[in-house]
Amino acid sequence: MIDPSHHPIGVFDSGLGGLTVVKEIHKLLPNEQVVYFGDTARVPYGTKSRPTIIRYSREIVRILLKHKVKMVVVACNTASSLALETLKKEFDLPILGVIDPGARKAVRLTRNKKVGIIATSSTVKSGKYVLKIRQLDRDIDVISSACPLFVPLVEEGWFDNAITTQIARQYLSNMKKHNIDTLILGCTHYPLLKNVLHDVMGPRVQLVDSASEVAIQVKELLLKFRMLRTSLRPGQHLFIVSDEPKQFSQLASRFLGGGIKHVRRHIYV
Amino acid sequence: MIDPSHHPIGVFDSGLGGLTVVKEIHKLLPNEQVVYFGDTARVPYGTKSRPTIIRYSREIVRILLKHKVKMVVVACNTASSLALETLKKEFDLPILGVIDPGARKAVRLTRNKKVGIIATSSTVKSGKYVLKIRQLDRDIDVISSACPLFVPLVEEGWFDNAITTQIARQYLSNMKKHNIDTLILGCTHYPLLKNVLHDVMGPRVQLVDSASEVAIQVKELLLKFRMLRTSLRPGQHLFIVSDEPKQFSQLASRFLGGGIKHVRRHIYV
Numbered sequence: 001m002i003d004p005s006h007h008p009i010g011v012f013d014s015g016l017g018g019l020t021v022v023k024e025i026h027k028l029l030p031n032e033q034v035v036y037f038g039d040t041a042r043v044p045y046g047t048k049s050r051p052t053i054i055r056y057s058r059e060i061v062r063i064l065l066k067h068k069v070k071m072v073v074v075a076c077n078t079a080s081s082l083a084l085e086t087l088k089k090e091f092d093l094p095i096l097g098v099i100d101p102g103a104r105k106a107v108r109l110t111r112n113k114k115v116g117i118i119a120t121s122s123t124v125k126s127g128k129y130v131l132k133i134r135q136l137d138r139d140i141d142v143i144s145s146a147c148p149l150f151v152p153l154v155e156e157g158w159f160d161n162a163i164t165t166q167i168a169r170q171y172l173s174n175m176k177k178h179n180i181d182t183l184i185l186g187c188t189h190y191p192l193l194k195n196v197l198h199d200v201m202g203p204r205v206q207l208v209d210s211a212s213e214v215a216i217q218v219k220e221l222l223l224k225f226r227m228l229r230t231s232l233r234p235g236q237h238l239f240i241v242s243d244e245p246k247q248f249s250q251l252a253s254r255f256l257g258g259g260i261k262h263v264r265r266h267i268y269v
Numbered sequence: 270m271i272d273p274s275h276h277p278i279g280v281f282d283s284g285l286g287g288l289t290v291v292k293e294i295h296k297l298l299p300n301e302q303v304v305y306f307g308d309t310a311r312v313p314y315g316t317k318s319r320p321t322i323i324r325y326s327r328e329i330v331r332i333l334l335k336h337k338v339k340m341v342v343v344a345c346n347t348a349s350s351l352a353l354e355t356l357k358k359e360f361d362l363p364i365l366g367v368i369d370p371g372a373r374k375a376v377r378l379t380r381n382k383k384v385g386i387i388a389t390s391s392t393v394k395s396g397k398y399v400l401k402i403r404q405l406d407r408d409i410d411v412i413s414s415a416c417p418l419f420v421p422l423v424e425e426g427w428f429d430n431a432i433t434t435q436i437a438r439q440y441l442s443n444m445k446k447h448n449i450d451t452l453i454l455g456c457t458h459y460p461l462l463k464n465v466l467h468d469v470m471g472p473r474v475q476l477v478d479s480a481s482e483v484a485i486q487v488k489e490l491l492l493k494f495r496m497l498r499t500s501l502r503p504g505q506h507l508f509i510v511s512d513e514p515k516q517f518s519q520l521a522s523r524f525l526g527g528g529i530k531h532v533r534r535h536i537y538v
Contacts, residue, residue, distance in 0.1 A: 011374060034458060040317070041311070041317060041321045042310070042311045043316075047312075047424070048309070048512050049512050049513035049516060051513070052310045052511075052512050052513070055536075139405050148421060148424065148425050149418070149421050149422070149425060151421075152418050152420075152421040153418070155316070155417065156417050156418060163439070164435055166432055166435070167432055170432070190289060207416070242321075243317050243318050243321050244318035244320070247318060267324075
């Protein structure tokens with residue numbers, strides 16, 4: 001029998017945001033190797049339709065499989081919302097999305113049972129977070145809000161900007177009215193806006209960034225399937241993007257908080 | 270010899286913005302038929318690299334050729350900046366971009382010889398507008414500014430919004446300092462922000478929307494090649510998109526100012 005434990009973990013996202021998940025995996029499991037795929041030539045996913053997101057996700061899993069990944073983490077909330085079930089049916093390896101971990105964490109944290117979700121239009125429309133939270137605790141009230149300008153604001157680097165605060169105020173006004181005590185950051189870009197979101201929501205509201213929870217579930221899955229990497233050498237990661245690697249490397253340090261080596265380009269044929 | 274005059278005009282854009290060009294073509298040449306391709310599954314282009322934009326544009330021209338177009342209008346500023354020259358070399362039919370018409374109009378309009386350009390990051394980086402304007406009149410000072418948030422603001426529908434005005438003020442502050450009298454709207458989405466841009470720049474600054482100028486050049490080209498459609502029946506247009514037609518039809522009326530019929534989906538294989 002082939003031992004897959006030394007194989008890498010596949011992680012993909014529409015662009016850079018999923019690197020926040022890579023960062024947490026690396027922190028919790030420093031010996032693991034990650035192959036990351038960022039679909040920078042077709043980013044963003046959040047405004048696109050379900051059939052398109054499924055097609056893109058399927059293509060990417062096939063690419064990751066060529067790199068012999070032992071499991072796949074769908075680090076993109078939109079792809080997790082719209083494509084995860086299809087991917088699980090079509091591919092025979094453990095596949096983990098980010099909705100379930102985020103929902104679990106929020107359910108654990110809320111005290112007044114009022115949870116807010118901010119995400120892309122497609123994620124909100126899918127209703128997957130609401131469904132998951134209600135499955136876990138049907139007494140929880142869930143308020144969702146699509147925030148299409150947050151991703152471009154992050155990409156513009158306007159993290160602590162007065163305009164970003166105003167936009168956040170507008171998007172979150174409904175959440176505030178409903179007196180939520182827990183807010184799920186349902187898009188991997190949003191953790192970079194944490195300061196602004198804290199300012200707007202106030203100190204009583206806890207922000208749920210699913211990245212750390214995803215890393216925990218990755219570890220649980222690898223333990224369950226006896227696939228934890230036992231090598232004592234730290235993992236080497238590989239980053240693949242569908243657009244120019246140069247632009248990716250420059251922006252990626254914002255998410256990963258450090259230099260990125262080994263970036264390759266994949267061209268769809 | 271086959272008479273191509275009854276064939277349609279091909280127009281393409283990364284998404285919806287190019288419909289402003291279709292509108293002007295339809296106004297000036299109501300008998301012409303247009304086949305429009307909006308690459309909604311891969312929008313936006315403005316943040317992507319040159320090789321990727323060239324590859325996408327080439328694929329789209331091939332699709333338009335299957336619809337027997339007699340000429341192609343690259344209605345996307347980013348694709349015009351980065352891919353037009355390559356397309357002209359590779360395909361044997363008249364191909365028109367939007368940079369040249371916009372630059373010509375601005376050169377004609379400016380009195381103090383200070384022209385501003387706002388566009389996507391890729392268009393600004395390409396330097397094509399500056400080059401073209403300097404070729405036409407090398408005494409003109411040109412100031413460019415990338416405005417990455419304008420496209421998402423338009424797609425969010427925030428046309429006459431206080432936040433949009435503030436963002437515009439930030440992006441345009443340099444233009445104002447340089448005392449420009451003419452501002453090229455170097456992205457097909459921007460005409461929808463005309464009110465805000467007028468407010469911010471003041472009444473002395475003329476806004477150049479290249480769509481009407483493009484329509485004039487389309488007419489000139491068709492006359493030159495004796496390809497004007499002579500049928501007296503008004504043209505029927507066909508709209509093709511790479512993502513779901515439904516989303517497209519809903520948003521498209523904003524740009525075209527009317528209902529859209531005959532929308533098909535194209536899936537890349």
